[in-house]
Amino acid sequence: MGKGEATRERILEIAEAAVLAKGFGATSIDEVIAEAGLTKSGFFYHFKDKNALAREMLRRYVATNDQLFDEIFARGHQLSDDPLQAFLISLKLLAETMADLPNGHPGCLIASICYQERLFDREVRELTAQSVRDWNARFRKILDGIAAVYPPREPVDLDDVADMLSCIVDGAIIMSKTLNDPSRLERQILIFRSCVKLMFAPQSS
Protein backbone atom coordinates (compact mmCIF):
# COMPACT_ATOMS: atom_id res chain seq x y z
CA MET A 1 0.00 0.00 0.00
CA GLY A 2 1.48 3.32 -1.11
CA LYS A 3 1.52 6.33 1.14
CA GLY A 4 -1.23 7.96 -0.87
CA GLU A 5 -3.60 5.09 -0.29
CA ALA A 6 -2.99 5.30 3.44
CA THR A 7 -3.85 8.99 3.39
CA ARG A 8 -7.01 8.27 1.44
CA GLU A 9 -8.06 5.73 4.03
CA ARG A 10 -7.37 8.17 6.84
CA ILE A 11 -9.47 10.84 5.16
CA LEU A 12 -12.33 8.41 4.55
CA GLU A 13 -12.30 7.22 8.15
CA ILE A 14 -12.39 10.74 9.55
CA ALA A 15 -15.01 11.86 7.04
CA GLU A 16 -17.31 8.92 7.73
CA ALA A 17 -17.36 9.59 11.45
CA ALA A 18 -18.05 13.27 10.85
CA VAL A 19 -20.76 12.66 8.26
CA LEU A 20 -22.60 10.15 10.41
CA ALA A 21 -22.42 12.52 13.35
CA LYS A 22 -23.65 15.66 11.66
CA GLY A 23 -24.61 14.95 8.10
CA PHE A 24 -22.81 15.35 4.84
CA GLY A 25 -23.74 18.97 4.30
CA ALA A 26 -22.52 20.00 7.72
CA THR A 27 -19.19 18.26 7.36
CA SER A 28 -16.68 20.73 6.01
CA ILE A 29 -13.63 19.73 4.08
CA ASP A 30 -11.64 22.14 6.21
CA GLU A 31 -12.33 20.27 9.42
CA VAL A 32 -11.62 16.90 7.83
CA ILE A 33 -8.24 17.98 6.53
CA ALA A 34 -7.45 19.66 9.83
CA GLU A 35 -7.97 16.36 11.65
CA ALA A 36 -6.17 14.41 8.94
CA GLY A 37 -3.26 16.81 9.10
CA LEU A 38 -3.03 17.85 5.49
CA THR A 39 -3.89 20.84 3.36
CA LYS A 40 -6.74 21.60 1.01
CA SER A 41 -4.50 20.98 -1.95
CA GLY A 42 -3.66 17.60 -0.53
CA PHE A 43 -7.32 16.74 -0.18
CA PHE A 44 -8.21 17.71 -3.73
CA TYR A 45 -5.25 15.71 -4.94
CA HIS A 46 -7.03 12.59 -3.67
CA PHE A 47 -10.66 13.52 -4.30
CA LYS A 48 -11.93 15.49 -7.24
CA ASP A 49 -14.71 17.05 -5.14
CA LYS A 50 -17.00 16.30 -2.23
CA ASN A 51 -19.05 13.93 -4.36
CA ALA A 52 -16.03 11.78 -5.04
CA LEU A 53 -15.47 11.63 -1.30
CA ALA A 54 -19.07 10.52 -0.80
CA ARG A 55 -18.70 7.85 -3.46
CA GLU A 56 -15.64 6.32 -1.84
CA MET A 57 -17.14 6.58 1.64
CA LEU A 58 -20.17 4.72 0.40
CA ARG A 59 -18.12 1.98 -1.23
CA ARG A 60 -16.24 1.53 2.03
CA TYR A 61 -19.42 1.47 4.08
CA VAL A 62 -21.17 -1.04 1.83
CA ALA A 63 -18.12 -3.32 1.71
CA THR A 64 -17.84 -3.30 5.51
CA ASN A 65 -21.51 -4.12 5.93
CA ASP A 66 -21.39 -6.86 3.30
CA GLN A 67 -18.50 -8.44 5.12
CA LEU A 68 -20.34 -8.27 8.44
CA PHE A 69 -23.39 -9.97 6.93
CA ASP A 70 -21.21 -12.61 5.30
CA GLU A 71 -19.65 -13.44 8.63
CA ILE A 72 -22.84 -13.42 10.65
CA PHE A 73 -24.90 -15.55 8.28
CA ALA A 74 -22.06 -17.97 7.68
CA ARG A 75 -21.75 -18.40 11.43
CA GLY A 76 -25.47 -19.06 11.75
CA HIS A 77 -25.23 -21.66 9.04
CA GLN A 78 -22.32 -23.29 10.85
CA LEU A 79 -24.25 -23.58 14.09
CA SER A 80 -27.39 -25.16 12.66
CA ASP A 81 -28.34 -27.08 9.56
CA ASP A 82 -31.95 -26.04 9.89
CA PRO A 83 -32.46 -22.89 7.78
CA LEU A 84 -34.88 -21.32 10.25
CA GLN A 85 -32.67 -22.00 13.25
CA ALA A 86 -29.63 -20.75 11.36
CA PHE A 87 -31.42 -17.48 10.56
CA LEU A 88 -32.64 -17.04 14.12
CA ILE A 89 -29.12 -17.59 15.40
CA SER A 90 -27.76 -15.08 12.90
CA LEU A 91 -30.30 -12.48 13.97
CA LYS A 92 -29.27 -13.01 17.56
CA LEU A 93 -25.65 -12.52 16.55
CA LEU A 94 -26.57 -9.39 14.62
CA ALA A 95 -28.39 -8.01 17.65
CA GLU A 96 -25.40 -8.75 19.86
CA THR A 97 -22.99 -7.17 17.43
CA MET A 98 -25.08 -4.00 17.39
CA ALA A 99 -25.34 -4.02 21.18
CA ASP A 100 -21.58 -4.30 21.48
CA LEU A 101 -20.91 -1.10 19.55
CA PRO A 102 -19.29 1.20 22.10
CA ASN A 103 -21.36 4.35 21.52
CA GLY A 104 -24.27 2.75 19.74
CA HIS A 105 -24.58 2.46 15.98
CA PRO A 106 -23.01 5.56 14.43
CA GLY A 107 -25.70 5.78 11.76
CA CYS A 108 -26.55 4.40 8.36
CA LEU A 109 -24.81 6.15 5.51
CA ILE A 110 -27.54 5.17 3.08
CA ALA A 111 -30.19 6.78 5.24
CA SER A 112 -28.00 9.84 5.68
CA ILE A 113 -27.61 10.19 1.93
CA CYS A 114 -31.30 9.51 1.39
CA TYR A 115 -32.22 12.60 3.36
CA GLN A 116 -29.80 14.84 1.49
CA GLU A 117 -30.23 13.41 -1.96
CA ARG A 118 -29.89 16.61 -3.91
CA LEU A 119 -26.36 17.01 -2.61
CA PHE A 120 -25.22 13.92 -4.48
CA ASP A 121 -24.89 12.96 -8.11
CA ARG A 122 -26.69 10.12 -9.83
CA GLU A 123 -23.82 7.69 -9.39
CA VAL A 124 -23.90 7.98 -5.61
CA ARG A 125 -27.66 7.59 -5.49
CA GLU A 126 -27.51 4.58 -7.79
CA LEU A 127 -24.90 3.03 -5.50
CA THR A 128 -27.19 3.39 -2.46
CA ALA A 129 -30.12 1.90 -4.35
CA GLN A 130 -28.08 -1.05 -5.58
CA SER A 131 -26.74 -1.95 -2.16
CA VAL A 132 -30.21 -1.85 -0.66
CA ARG A 133 -31.41 -4.12 -3.44
CA ASP A 134 -28.52 -6.48 -2.83
CA TRP A 135 -29.20 -6.72 0.88
CA ASN A 136 -32.88 -7.35 0.28
CA ALA A 137 -32.06 -10.07 -2.23
CA ARG A 138 -29.70 -11.71 0.24
CA PHE A 139 -32.36 -11.82 2.97
CA ARG A 140 -34.94 -13.00 0.48
CA LYS A 141 -32.76 -15.94 -0.47
CA ILE A 142 -32.50 -16.98 3.16
CA LEU A 143 -36.25 -16.71 3.60
CA ASP A 144 -36.78 -18.86 0.51
CA GLY A 145 -34.75 -21.58 2.14
CA ILE A 146 -36.82 -21.31 5.31
CA ALA A 147 -40.19 -21.23 3.55
CA ALA A 148 -39.29 -24.38 1.63
CA VAL A 149 -39.15 -26.27 4.94
CA TYR A 150 -41.61 -24.32 7.05
CA PRO A 151 -44.62 -23.01 5.14
CA PRO A 152 -45.47 -19.56 6.54
CA ARG A 153 -48.54 -19.44 8.72
CA GLU A 154 -49.93 -16.14 7.49
CA PRO A 155 -49.90 -15.51 3.75
CA VAL A 156 -46.93 -13.14 3.67
CA ASP A 157 -44.93 -11.88 0.71
CA LEU A 158 -41.36 -13.00 1.31
CA ASP A 159 -40.00 -9.96 -0.52
CA ASP A 160 -41.73 -7.76 2.01
CA VAL A 161 -40.40 -9.79 4.94
CA ALA A 162 -36.91 -9.49 3.48
CA ASP A 163 -37.33 -5.73 3.11
CA MET A 164 -38.55 -5.60 6.67
CA LEU A 165 -35.16 -6.36 8.16
CA SER A 166 -33.50 -3.41 6.46
CA CYS A 167 -36.42 -1.19 7.38
CA ILE A 168 -36.34 -2.24 11.02
CA VAL A 169 -32.61 -1.69 11.28
CA ASP A 170 -32.68 1.70 9.60
CA GLY A 171 -35.70 2.80 11.61
CA ALA A 172 -34.20 1.55 14.86
CA ILE A 173 -30.95 3.37 14.21
CA ILE A 174 -32.90 6.58 13.84
CA MET A 175 -34.83 5.93 17.03
CA SER A 176 -31.62 5.05 18.89
CA LYS A 177 -30.02 8.28 17.81
CA THR A 178 -33.08 10.44 18.36
CA LEU A 179 -33.76 9.10 21.85
CA ASN A 180 -30.08 8.68 22.62
CA ASP A 181 -30.71 5.08 23.64
CA PRO A 182 -28.48 2.60 21.78
CA SER A 183 -30.34 -0.42 23.17
CA ARG A 184 -33.32 0.17 20.88
CA LEU A 185 -31.50 -1.20 17.88
CA GLU A 186 -30.72 -4.50 19.55
CA ARG A 187 -34.27 -4.82 20.84
CA GLN A 188 -35.81 -4.12 17.45
CA ILE A 189 -33.69 -6.80 15.79
CA LEU A 190 -34.82 -9.25 18.45
CA ILE A 191 -38.46 -8.29 17.97
CA PHE A 192 -38.03 -8.92 14.26
CA ARG A 193 -36.58 -12.27 15.21
CA SER A 194 -39.72 -13.04 17.21
CA CYS A 195 -41.81 -12.14 14.19
CA VAL A 196 -39.84 -14.51 11.98
CA LYS A 197 -40.34 -17.22 14.57
CA LEU A 198 -44.07 -16.58 14.64
CA MET A 199 -44.27 -16.64 10.87
CA PHE A 200 -42.45 -19.86 10.23
CA ALA A 201 -41.95 -21.91 13.39
CA PRO A 202 -44.40 -24.74 13.90
CA GLN A 203 -46.80 -24.41 16.83
CA SER A 204 -45.03 -24.79 20.13
CA SER A 205 -46.75 -23.88 23.35
Add this chain to the structure above:
Amino acid sequence: MGKGEATRERILEIAEAAVLAKGFGATSIDEVIAEAGLTKSGFFYHFKDKNALAREMLRRYVATNDQLFDEIFARGHQLSDDPLQAFLISLKLLAETMADLPNGHPGCLIASICYQERLFDREVRELTAQSVRDWNARFRKILDGIAAVYPPREPVDLDDVADMLSCIVDGAIIMSKTLNDPSRLERQILIFRSCVKLMFAPQSS
Protein backbone atom coordinates in the same frame (compact mmCIF):
# COMPACT_ATOMS: atom_id res chain seq x y z
CA MET B 1 -55.17 35.70 11.27
CA GLY B 2 -52.89 38.67 10.63
CA LYS B 3 -50.95 39.03 7.44
CA GLY B 4 -47.72 38.13 9.20
CA GLU B 5 -49.05 34.79 10.29
CA ALA B 6 -50.09 33.99 6.74
CA THR B 7 -46.58 34.77 5.50
CA ARG B 8 -45.09 32.57 8.19
CA GLU B 9 -47.29 29.70 7.11
CA ARG B 10 -46.31 30.21 3.50
CA ILE B 11 -42.62 30.16 4.38
CA LEU B 12 -43.03 27.02 6.47
CA GLU B 13 -44.89 25.21 3.73
CA ILE B 14 -42.27 26.02 1.11
CA ALA B 15 -39.42 25.24 3.47
CA GLU B 16 -40.83 21.87 4.51
CA ALA B 17 -41.15 20.68 0.94
CA ALA B 18 -37.61 21.82 0.16
CA VAL B 19 -36.10 20.32 3.31
CA LEU B 20 -37.73 16.93 2.78
CA ALA B 21 -36.59 16.94 -0.82
CA LYS B 22 -32.96 17.82 -0.27
CA GLY B 23 -32.21 18.08 3.39
CA PHE B 24 -32.00 20.99 5.76
CA GLY B 25 -28.42 21.89 5.02
CA ALA B 26 -29.00 22.01 1.29
CA THR B 27 -32.05 24.22 1.57
CA SER B 28 -30.99 27.83 1.25
CA ILE B 29 -32.91 30.70 2.72
CA ASP B 30 -32.43 32.52 -0.56
CA GLU B 31 -34.41 29.98 -2.53
CA VAL B 32 -37.17 29.82 0.07
CA ILE B 33 -37.68 33.57 0.08
CA ALA B 34 -37.51 33.65 -3.71
CA GLU B 35 -40.42 31.23 -3.90
CA ALA B 36 -42.26 32.95 -1.10
CA GLY B 37 -41.80 36.30 -2.77
CA LEU B 38 -40.19 38.28 -0.02
CA THR B 39 -36.76 39.57 0.89
CA LYS B 40 -34.11 38.36 3.28
CA SER B 41 -35.00 41.07 5.73
CA GLY B 42 -38.57 39.89 5.58
CA PHE B 43 -37.53 36.36 6.37
CA PHE B 44 -35.44 37.32 9.36
CA TYR B 45 -38.28 39.46 10.61
CA HIS B 46 -40.26 36.23 11.07
CA PHE B 47 -37.52 33.81 12.04
CA LYS B 48 -34.52 34.66 14.18
CA ASP B 49 -32.36 32.18 12.27
CA LYS B 50 -32.51 28.88 10.45
CA ASN B 51 -32.90 27.04 13.74
CA ALA B 52 -36.07 28.94 14.53
CA LEU B 53 -37.37 27.92 11.13
CA ALA B 54 -36.56 24.28 11.90
CA ARG B 55 -38.33 24.53 15.24
CA GLU B 56 -41.53 25.82 13.72
CA MET B 57 -41.38 23.35 10.85
CA LEU B 58 -41.07 20.57 13.35
CA ARG B 59 -43.99 21.78 15.42
CA ARG B 60 -46.10 21.89 12.29
CA TYR B 61 -45.00 18.44 11.18
CA VAL B 62 -45.64 16.84 14.56
CA ALA B 63 -49.06 18.47 14.87
CA THR B 64 -50.09 17.25 11.42
CA ASN B 65 -48.95 13.71 12.18
CA ASP B 66 -50.66 13.71 15.57
CA GLN B 67 -53.88 14.73 13.92
CA LEU B 68 -53.54 11.99 11.31
CA PHE B 69 -53.01 9.37 14.02
CA ASP B 70 -55.94 10.73 16.01
CA GLU B 71 -58.22 10.37 13.03
CA ILE B 72 -57.00 6.94 11.95
CA PHE B 73 -57.14 5.31 15.35
CA ALA B 74 -60.46 6.91 16.20
CA ARG B 75 -61.85 5.52 12.96
CA GLY B 76 -60.54 2.05 13.78
CA HIS B 77 -62.20 2.24 17.17
CA GLN B 78 -65.46 3.26 15.52
CA LEU B 79 -65.44 0.28 13.20
CA SER B 80 -64.79 -2.39 15.81
CA ASP B 81 -65.17 -2.74 19.55
CA ASP B 82 -62.53 -5.43 19.66
CA PRO B 83 -59.19 -3.74 20.43
CA LEU B 84 -57.22 -6.05 18.16
CA GLN B 85 -59.60 -5.69 15.25
CA ALA B 86 -59.71 -1.93 15.74
CA PHE B 87 -55.89 -1.75 15.58
CA LEU B 88 -55.72 -3.98 12.52
CA ILE B 89 -58.28 -1.79 10.78
CA SER B 90 -56.36 1.33 11.72
CA LEU B 91 -53.14 -0.13 10.33
CA LYS B 92 -54.94 -0.91 7.09
CA LEU B 93 -56.18 2.68 6.97
CA LEU B 94 -52.68 3.96 7.67
CA ALA B 95 -51.29 1.84 4.85
CA GLU B 96 -53.96 3.12 2.49
CA THR B 97 -53.35 6.71 3.49
CA MET B 98 -49.65 6.30 2.75
CA ALA B 99 -50.39 4.59 -0.56
CA ASP B 100 -52.64 7.46 -1.57
CA LEU B 101 -49.91 10.08 -1.25
CA PRO B 102 -49.43 11.34 -4.81
CA ASN B 103 -45.65 11.17 -5.06
CA GLY B 104 -45.02 8.81 -2.19
CA HIS B 105 -44.25 9.91 1.34
CA PRO B 106 -42.18 13.09 1.15
CA GLY B 107 -39.97 12.01 4.03
CA CYS B 108 -39.89 12.06 7.80
CA LEU B 109 -38.70 15.33 9.28
CA ILE B 110 -37.53 13.63 12.45
CA ALA B 111 -35.32 11.24 10.48
CA SER B 112 -34.06 14.12 8.39
CA ILE B 113 -33.09 16.06 11.51
CA CYS B 114 -31.61 12.94 13.11
CA TYR B 115 -29.06 12.68 10.35
CA GLN B 116 -28.04 16.31 10.59
CA GLU B 117 -28.18 16.70 14.32
CA ARG B 118 -25.27 19.05 14.74
CA LEU B 119 -27.05 21.61 12.61
CA PHE B 120 -29.74 22.02 15.24
CA ASP B 121 -29.83 23.29 18.79
CA ARG B 122 -30.86 21.32 21.85
CA GLU B 123 -34.44 22.55 21.75
CA VAL B 124 -35.04 21.14 18.29
CA ARG B 125 -33.47 17.81 19.17
CA GLU B 126 -35.50 17.63 22.39
CA LEU B 127 -38.64 18.26 20.35
CA THR B 128 -37.90 15.36 18.02
CA ALA B 129 -37.18 13.04 20.95
CA GLN B 130 -40.37 14.02 22.74
CA SER B 131 -42.59 13.43 19.73
CA VAL B 132 -41.07 10.00 19.14
CA ARG B 133 -41.66 9.18 22.80
CA ASP B 134 -45.26 10.37 22.51
CA TRP B 135 -45.95 8.26 19.45
CA ASN B 136 -44.43 5.21 21.06
CA ALA B 137 -46.52 5.75 24.19
CA ARG B 138 -49.65 6.06 22.09
CA PHE B 139 -48.99 2.76 20.33
CA ARG B 140 -48.07 1.11 23.60
CA LYS B 141 -51.41 2.09 25.10
CA ILE B 142 -53.24 0.46 22.21
CA LEU B 143 -51.16 -2.70 22.58
CA ASP B 144 -51.95 -2.81 26.31
CA GLY B 145 -55.62 -2.87 25.44
CA ILE B 146 -55.06 -5.72 23.01
CA ALA B 147 -52.84 -7.77 25.31
CA ALA B 148 -55.47 -7.56 28.05
CA VAL B 149 -57.86 -9.49 25.81
CA TYR B 150 -55.45 -11.58 23.75
CA PRO B 151 -52.38 -12.74 25.61
CA PRO B 152 -49.42 -12.60 23.22
CA ARG B 153 -48.22 -15.94 21.94
CA GLU B 154 -44.51 -15.25 22.07
CA PRO B 155 -43.14 -13.49 25.13
CA VAL B 156 -42.71 -10.05 23.58
CA ASP B 157 -42.03 -6.73 25.26
CA LEU B 158 -44.94 -4.49 24.35
CA ASP B 159 -42.72 -1.42 24.47
CA ASP B 160 -40.59 -2.93 21.75
CA VAL B 161 -43.63 -3.81 19.63
CA ALA B 162 -44.85 -0.25 20.02
CA ASP B 163 -41.45 1.10 18.95
CA MET B 164 -41.54 -1.27 16.01
CA LEU B 165 -44.25 0.63 14.20
CA SER B 166 -42.29 3.88 14.18
CA CYS B 167 -39.16 2.02 13.16
CA ILE B 168 -40.89 0.23 10.30
CA VAL B 169 -42.44 3.43 9.01
CA ASP B 170 -39.21 5.42 9.18
CA GLY B 171 -37.22 2.59 7.65
CA ALA B 172 -39.76 2.02 4.91
CA ILE B 173 -39.79 5.71 4.02
CA ILE B 174 -36.04 5.56 3.54
CA MET B 175 -36.33 2.47 1.39
CA SER B 176 -39.13 4.00 -0.66
CA LYS B 177 -37.05 7.08 -1.32
CA THR B 178 -33.82 5.22 -1.96
CA LEU B 179 -35.37 2.74 -4.39
CA ASN B 180 -37.79 5.30 -5.75
CA ASP B 181 -40.66 2.92 -5.10
CA PRO B 182 -43.44 4.47 -3.00
CA SER B 183 -45.29 1.16 -2.61
CA ARG B 184 -42.74 -0.17 -0.13
CA LEU B 185 -44.12 1.96 2.68
CA GLU B 186 -47.63 0.60 2.31
CA ARG B 187 -46.36 -2.96 2.10
CA GLN B 188 -44.21 -2.61 5.20
CA ILE B 189 -47.11 -1.32 7.24
CA LEU B 190 -49.18 -4.29 6.10
CA ILE B 191 -46.39 -6.70 6.98
CA PHE B 192 -46.27 -5.16 10.44
CA ARG B 193 -50.00 -5.70 10.57
CA SER B 194 -49.46 -9.39 9.81
CA CYS B 195 -46.96 -9.55 12.64
CA VAL B 196 -49.41 -8.03 15.08
CA LYS B 197 -51.99 -10.57 13.96
CA LEU B 198 -49.54 -13.41 14.48
CA MET B 199 -48.62 -12.14 17.91
CA PHE B 200 -52.08 -11.69 19.34
CA ALA B 201 -54.76 -13.38 17.22
CA PRO B 202 -55.94 -16.74 18.46
CA GLN B 203 -55.10 -19.74 16.29
CA SER B 204 -57.07 -19.73 13.10
CA SER B 205 -56.15 -22.04 10.23
Add this chain to the structure above:
DNA sequence: GAGAAACCGTACCGTGAGTACAGTTTTGGA
Protein backbone atom coordinates in the same frame (compact mmCIF):
# COMPACT_ATOMS: atom_id res chain seq x y z
C1' DG C 1 19.95 10.07 -9.39
C1' DA C 2 15.67 10.87 -11.95
C1' DG C 3 10.99 10.94 -12.43
C1' DA C 4 6.62 10.26 -10.63
C1' DA C 5 3.63 10.55 -6.66
C1' DA C 6 2.26 13.08 -2.83
C1' DC C 7 1.83 16.83 -1.18
C1' DC C 8 2.23 22.56 0.39
C1' DG C 9 1.11 27.74 -0.12
C1' DT C 10 -1.23 31.35 -1.77
C1' DA C 11 -4.45 33.72 -3.94
C1' DC C 12 -8.74 33.81 -5.74
C1' DC C 13 -14.19 33.25 -6.90
C1' DG C 14 -19.13 32.29 -5.87
C1' DT C 15 -22.67 31.13 -2.65
C1' DG C 16 -25.07 31.03 1.44
C1' DA C 17 -25.95 32.30 6.55
C1' DG C 18 -26.36 35.95 9.29
C1' DT C 19 -26.00 41.07 11.06
C1' DA C 20 -26.99 45.95 11.13
C1' DC C 21 -29.80 49.47 10.47
C1' DA C 22 -32.31 53.02 8.29
C1' DG C 23 -36.30 53.62 5.58
C1' DT C 24 -41.11 52.42 3.73
C1' DT C 25 -45.58 50.43 3.25
C1' DT C 26 -49.62 48.05 5.26
C1' DT C 27 -52.83 47.14 8.58
C1' DG C 28 -55.94 47.28 12.35
C1' DG C 29 -57.86 49.65 16.05
C1' DA C 30 -59.32 54.17 18.85
Add this chain to the structure above:
DNA sequence: TCCAAAACTGTACTCACGGTACGGTTTCTC
Protein backbone atom coordinates in the same frame (compact mmCIF):
# COMPACT_ATOMS: atom_id res chain seq x y z
C1' DT D 1 -59.44 59.33 9.72
C1' DC D 2 -55.33 59.29 11.92
C1' DC D 3 -51.66 56.90 14.33
C1' DA D 4 -48.87 53.47 16.03
C1' DA D 5 -47.50 49.07 15.53
C1' DA D 6 -46.65 45.35 12.33
C1' DA D 7 -44.78 43.88 8.21
C1' DC D 8 -41.87 44.45 5.44
C1' DT D 9 -37.74 46.63 1.72
C1' DG D 10 -32.84 47.98 0.52
C1' DT D 11 -28.12 48.25 1.02
C1' DA D 12 -24.11 47.06 2.68
C1' DC D 13 -21.54 44.37 5.12
C1' DT D 14 -19.06 39.77 7.69
C1' DC D 15 -17.66 35.10 7.74
C1' DA D 16 -17.39 30.21 6.48
C1' DC D 17 -17.27 26.95 3.03
C1' DG D 18 -16.70 24.59 -1.60
C1' DG D 19 -13.99 24.79 -5.28
C1' DT D 20 -10.28 26.39 -8.79
C1' DA D 21 -5.69 27.52 -10.38
C1' DC D 22 -1.09 26.92 -10.34
C1' DG D 23 3.65 27.00 -9.15
C1' DG D 24 6.71 25.07 -5.93
C1' DT D 25 8.52 21.35 -2.76
C1' DT D 26 9.15 17.07 -0.51
C1' DT D 27 9.13 12.04 -0.55
C1' DC D 28 8.99 7.72 -2.32
C1' DT D 29 10.43 4.20 -5.72
C1' DC D 30 12.75 2.16 -9.36
